[in-house]
Amino acid sequence: MTGTLQAAVVVVLVGIGLFFLVVGTVGLVRLPDVYNRMHATSKATTLGAASIFLASFAYFGPQGAGLVSLVGIVFLFLTAPTGAHMISRAAQRMGVDFVGDVTWPGGVGVDDPTGEGNGRDPEPEADD
């Protein structure tokens, strides 16, 4: 039932998906702070799982489980960035700092509720 060409497409897609899963996990282990780790996992791991879903679509055909695979890709692409955004906002509210001397853009108090995101003094407001 499974032709050789179809199996070759499945093998290629599974290979791409495994590559992205490995890249995402290496980024999760090796990168220095939580924002960088989220950058690695929320994109690379999502692409890897979506590619494996595509392999499942190529294997099962355009009905039944293959169609469920396409729905899974849509859900993955909707939910993974939303979840990463929620975690990053929670990390910011908790006051997790960046690595090194990286600061929040915009200065003190603009997007930094803890007030200790950067060591600079607040910039004087333009009087008008």
Next chain:
Amino acid sequence: MVAESQPAFLETTVLVGLVVAAAVTLIAGYRVISGPTTPDRVVGLDTIGTNVVAIATLFAIQSDAGFFVDVALVLTIIGFISTIAVARYVTDGDIIE
């Protein structure tokens, strides 16, 4: 339970994929255990959830059983809901107001 009509190289690739995805999931567990902050652990758990989705899909291909794709879909939704719940709990102190 492996379908007899699968070519040998597809069978081998899916088996290697299952092993690699399981190993990657175990490595992500390191970040969950030793993450310095709570968001690190949440990111690690989210990664484990995505890897388990990949494992379920690969197992659906290996065993030629389509309903494991449904399992993967439901795991995606559950992982999203748990991530949102933990983020809201860390931020606001409660989940449902």
